Amino acid sequence: MHAAETRGRGRSPSGAAIEAPGRTPLSSDLDRLLGQVRQAYLDALPIAAVMITLAEDGACVECANDHFRTIAEWDERMGDRRVSHIPVLRGGPIGTRLATFIRSDDPAYQFETADGRSIAGRHFTVRFARLKRLPGHPPRLLLSMIDRTAQVETEKSLRSEMLRDSLTGLPNRFAFNEKVDAVLADPTFREGSYAVLAVDMTRFSRVNECMGALAGDELLITFARRLVSALRPSDMLARTSGDEFGILLRLDRGLPDALRAAERIKAVLTLPFRLSELEIRVDCAIGCAILNLGVSNADEVLRNAQFALKRAKRLGSTQVYEPIQAAAVRRRFSIETELRCAIEAEELKLAYQPLIDLDSGKVAGFEALARWQLDGQPVAPAEFIPVAEESGLIVQLGRWALESATRTLGDWDRRAGRVLPFHISVNLSPIQISRDDIAGAVSGALAAAGISGDRLTLELTESAIIHDPDRVAKALSALKKFRVRIAMDDFGTGFTSLAMLQKLPIDLLKIDQSFVAGMLSGGDSSAIVRAILSLARALGMETTAEGIDSADLRELLTELGCTYGQGYHFSEPLCADEALAYGLEREP
Numbered sequence: 376m377h378a379a380e381t382r383g384r385g386r387s388p389s390g391a392a393i394e395a396p397g398r399t400p401l402s403s404d405l406d407r408l409l410g411q412v413r414q415a416y417l418d419a420l421p422i423a424a425v426m427i428t429l430a431e432d433g434a435c436v437e438c439a440n441d442h443f444r445t446i447a448e449w450d451e452r453m454g455d456r457r458v459s460h461i462p463v464l465r466g467g468p469i470g471t472r473l474a475t476f477i478r479s480d481d482p483a484y485q486f487e488t489a490d491g492r493s494i495a496g497r498h499f500t501v502r503f504a505r506l507k508r509l510p511g512h513p514p515r516l517l518l519s520m521i522d523r524t525a526q527v528e529t530e531k532s533l534r535s536e537m538l539r540d541s542l543t544g545l546p547n548r549f550a551f552n553e554k555v556d557a558v559l560a561d562p563t564f565r566e567g568s569y570a571v572l573a574v575d576m577t578r579f580s581r582v583n584e585c586m587g588a589l590a591g592d593e594l595l596i597t598f599a600r601r602l603v604s605a606l607r608p609s610d611m612l613a614r615t616s617g618d619e620f621g622i623l624l625r626l627d628r629g630l631p632d633a634l635r636a637a638e639r640i641k642a643v644l645t646l647p648f649r650l651s652e653l654e655i656r657v658d659c660a661i662g663c664a665i666l667n668l669g670v671s672n673a674d675e676v677l678r679n680a681q682f683a684l685k686r687a688k689r690l691g692s693t694q695v696y697e698p699i700q701a702a703a704v705r706r707r708f709s710i711e712t713e714l715r716c717a718i719e720a721e722e723l724k725l726a727y728q729p730l731i732d733l734d735s736g737k738v739a740g741f742e743a744l745a746r747w748q749l750d751g752q753p754v755a756p757a758e759f760i761p762v763a764e765e766s767g768l769i770v771q772l773g774r775w776a777l778e779s780a781t782r783t784l785g786d787w788d789r790r791a792g793r794v795l796p797f798h799i800s801v802n803l804s805p806i807q808i809s810r811d812d813i814a815g816a817v818s819g820a821l822a823a824a825g826i827s828g829d830r831l832t833l834e835l836t837e838s839a840i841i842h843d844p845d846r847v848a849k850a851l852s853a854l855k856k857f858r859v860r861i862a863m864d865d866f867g868t869g870f871t872s873l874a875m876l877q878k879l880p881i882d883l884l885k886i887d888q889s890f891v892a893g894m895l896s897g898g899d900s901s902a903i904v905r906a907i908l909s910l911a912r913a914l915g916m917e918t919t920a921e922g923i924d925s926a927d928l929r930e931l932l933t934e935l936g937c938t939y940g941q942g943y944h945f946s947e948p949l950c951a952d953e954a955l956a957y958g959l960e961r962e963p
């Protein structure tokens with residue numbers, strides 16, 4: 376029994392046993408007084424506090440205040456004061472830490488705790504602090520508990536507000552991302568065991584516009600309810616933005632599960648929606664992304680699903696995200712950004728490929744071809760020219776190519792001290808014709824370079840002519856005033872009508888390399904090339920065969936009467952200095 380064990384030792388005013396050998400009656404009066412002071416201090420505190428003495432035979436409560444007594448559902452004045460007999464201090468999160476603290480030398484220790492069992496689900500900041508030891512007294516510590524329940528509850532409800540969409544009551548994008556992140560971070564996560572669906576209500580903005588925001592809200596709520604009815608309880612539905620919903624699905628059998636869920640969603644939307652007096656039909660587009668180890672976070676997963684969703688809207692059926700397509704789009708996007716900077720910084724170069732007069736074998740001119748390196752790697756014109764066309768950058772790029780090609784020819788003349796017998800060919804994009812003042816650009820470039828118009832050939836693809844024949848006809852006749860030659864590039868791949876060919880001021884047909892390459896293997900290519908050559912002759916046009924890469928092809932085309940040849944057999948595209956040297960060696 377505790378009382379028996381402590382018999383013969385000093386007693387504190389509140390009855391706790393104190394290890395104090397050799398006390399005098401005087402010191403016990405002082406102890407009593409000190410005890411009263413301590414009790415008064417604790418009683419004055421607004422928080423739960425208890426003073427514990429650390430005697431050799433165990434820790435005991437010396438005094439406690441009412442706040443502590445209420446929390447602990449215990450009263451030290453009722454009898455046993457040993458800490459090991461007070462539920463809240465004996466075990467649980469507080470008791471375990473208290474035992475560790477007593478064994479340590481730490482001056483203080485503080486922690487947060489919520490223990491449903493011994494402290495009725497309340498939240499506390501608990502602090503243990505050793506008190507200065509008085510001579511002849513056992514060590515003491517003060518345990519205090521600040522009740523943070525109200526604060527924690529407020530934070531909790533604020534957080535749940537923050538994570539909820541106020542209109543539909545569904546989790547919002549934050550909550551959705553949190554959940555997806557938790558799935559990705561779970562050590563038991565298996566690749567392909569979850570999918571995210573992005574669901575977009577089609578025609579929502581029209582309803583909103585025609586019937587007002589209130590009807591729009593009502594529609595969103597009903598739509599959300601329908602979606603819920605198509606899902607399993609374990610799936611998570613969230614409103615991720617205006618009329619877009621995100622669904623996190625656990626997949627038992629992989630992708631087919633996700634596609635079935637998409638079908639169920641489509642099925643619950645087949646019945647019309649009733650809005651006030653009206654019945655309207657609403658459909659949705661669904662994009663799906665499977666969670667795999669390649670994705671780093673929820674944002675990325677949702678973006679992937681939205682990427683698939685975009686395609687789904689275009690194609691009219693549920694689409695699954697495929698990383699290769701997204702990578703291609705990203706590359707296109709970064710090419711656009713980098714190309715814009717490269718054009719502004721004049722980082723592009725022109726390469727010049729010799730055009731050979733097939734009869735004489737001499738150099739007749741050069742085609743200027745744009746060259747660009749991104750991070751030290753060459754990017755093919757076939758990749759960046761379409762990006763330049765889509766983004767409109769081709770206008771700047773085209774002007775730059777025109778100006779620098781003509782300037783190079785002017786420089787060559789100056790270096791040779793005479794007008795060289797070469798012409799220069801520059802490619803012209805259809806977009807330039809529709810967006811730029813080509814005649815102005817050409818006359819400016821010719822004047823700046825100091826060369827005459829008849830030394831410039833502009834190569835135009837067939838697609839340009841088909842797009843807007845009237846505009847092209849106008850632009851070309853304006854160019855003709857400068858005596859510029861016009862070549863039709865990649866001829867045979869488009870659909871130019873003979874009438875158009877006759878009507879436009881075209882001087883030269885460039886036979887596409889796909890036909891030239893196929894000539895030696897027999898088949899249709901040879902017949903097509905022969906037909907183009909006789910067509911050109913009939914129309915009084917010259918011809919260039921592109922892609923001549925062997926002596927056999929050169930011979931064959933020379934025999935057939937093709938005017939010029941271009942290809943690796945003669946030379947690859949060269950830098951300006953190399954091209955000049957090549958030309959001077961093979962002057963007419």
Ligand code: C2E
Binds near residue numbers: 921923
């Ligand atoms: P293109 O005008 O038909 O240019 C001929 C293409 O054939 C060039 O490709 C050239 O390098 C390539 N080539 C030449 N000889 C051979 C050969 O023997 N075999 C093979 N396989 N290919 C050969 P490149 O330089 O990649 O240019 C591709 C296309 O990009 C050009 O086709 C042209 O349409 C466009 N392009 C290039 N530079 C410009 C430019 O400054 N402006 C515009 N609008 N388009 C350009």
Ligand code: MG
Binds near residue numbers: 742802834864
């Ligand atoms: Mg060309």
Ligand code: MG
Binds near residue numbers: 864
């Ligand atoms: Mg070509």
